[in-house]
Ligand SMILES: Nc1ncnc2c1ncn2[C@@H]1O[C@H](COP(=O)(O)OS(=O)(=O)O)[C@@H](OP(=O)(O)O)[C@H]1O
């Protein structure tokens with residue numbers, strides 16, 4: 001979120017001051033686009049009374065069912081403003097908000113454990129300019145445009161089956177969708193299908209994988225939306241877990257596009273349909289029996305039609321990810337060839353995928369020594385590699401930075417940025433800073449994982465051993481008080497709890513430690529197996 005006053009102090013023709021400009025965060029922006037497109041039957045952002053009523057009862061104060069608070073969180077400095085110009089993340093104006101109420105909530109807890117005050121502005125929004133941001137803009141028509149294309153009035157009773165999904169559609173889903181469309185159709189004609197792809201603003205990959213199934217669903221059309229996510233959904237890396245309120249919200253959006261029935265492709269972990277229907281969505285949420293693959297007849301069917309001894313379920317997400325990581329084709333009973341090919345394009349085998357290897361540990365733990373050896377090994381395997389060693393980075397990229405927490409975090413962020421660019425281009429970046437703070441390491445992980453893989457190695461040599469080695473004489477100086485803020489002596493080191501590999505160098509020599517890391521990279525599939533005979537020393 002960011003706020004500023006455009007042409008601050010200037011006075012418009014009307015004699016009023018220019019409204020402050022504000023770019024909402026991802027959820028606020030998702031709500032805003034759905035309000036402006038007419039996907040929500042709401043004129044703007046909710047007042048406290050409305051938000052509380054919806055959160056408590058699943059209804060607006062006037063009794064209309066609505067599943068989630070539609071609120072706009074703003075920084076404190078905007079509280080009390082009468083108007084706001086809402087923009088996208090690049091600052092392009094989208095809408096004007098006429099503020100009806102400024103209100104405060106105390107949800108969640110801050111770092112100290114106390115409730116944090118969150119500021120909200122409520123009021124109606126009016127469109128200034130249609131949105132142009134986000135991936136696949138041409139696949140984001142408004143509900144009115146979709147209804148017009150079908151030549152239907154909003155209340156036409158011709159059935160339309162919406163499928164809301166945030167994951168690719170494999171054979172199971174496709175068979176199930178076709179069966180539901182047939183059951184809803186009449187005179188042997190299948191009902192039309194509208195696939196609503198719920199993607200983030202930047203996740204073009206997901207939409208491409210879903211779109212790959214388009215030719216396999218006759219009488220279907222596909223639209224892309226960005227739905228705001230409950231915490232449960234946002235927390236999951238692979239799709240997340242939908243709550244009944246998430247599904248009910250999707251039902252309202254699907255209904256606005258003209259759907260009469262909804263199939264929520266949210267996995268078998270999704271909420272019970274009964275709980276979704278209790279929120280009174282404006283269409284029928286279907287509750288189909290889970291389907292299984294019959295290995296004898298080589299067909300997907302409802303579970304009760306398959307002998308349990310011959311029944312196979314879908315591959316779990318982690319298994320799909322592992323198959324792709326190792327460059328193996330997804331089995332043809334599980335996914336259509338074109339969906340498998342699209343996924344393989346989006347998630348190439350790890351031998352071709354960019355990788356950042358981050359070594360973390362105390363000064364003298366062995367990061368540089370191991371990182372050097374690992375770089376040599378990676379190079380011999382045929383991949384390109386860049387070493388971003390702690391000391392070298394400090395002389396180049398981060399020259400002039402101190403060892404304060406702030407500067408250490410800036411240092412690691414710079415390393416992360418360079419590493420993520422190397423990863424983006426399919427290379428291998430090996431980084432060896434102390435990286436003492438968990439939050440900094442997590443930031444690098446997030447930056448890198450946007451483009452490729454991240455592997456954290458904790459060189460867990462105990463402080464006593466590092467101090468006994470004291471290769472550069474720094475520990476002696478730190479003990480004598482000549483170097484302030486020295487990691488492990490007078491500055492913190494937060495032990496990682498998310499390391500992919502822990503190396504202790506006390507009972508191993510450097511060559512053994514290098515070999516352990518190389519073995520982990522081979523087992524993980526990041527290096528070609530054919531090179532297994534090459535020795536690392
Ligand atoms: N105060 C203090 N604390 C820790 N380390 C210090 C300090 N002052 C200088 N050095 C030397 O700087 C190297 C660590 O730099 P990094 O960039 O890796 O540190 S950090 O990630 O920003 O915390 C580190 O190198 P390594 O021994 O290779 O780890 C030290 O040689």
Ligand SMILES: Nc1ncnc2c1ncn2[C@@H]1O[C@H](COP(=O)(O)OP(=O)(O)O)[C@@H](O)[C@H]1O
Nearest residue numbers: 362363364365366367368369505508509510513
């Ligand atoms: N198994 C091992 N792995 C890495 N270094 C080791 C190992 N055993 C002993 N050492 C020694 O520890 C020292 C580590 O120094 P260095 O690699 O510069 O650490 P850092 O980069 O973490 O400051 C080197 O002198 C190295 O020879």
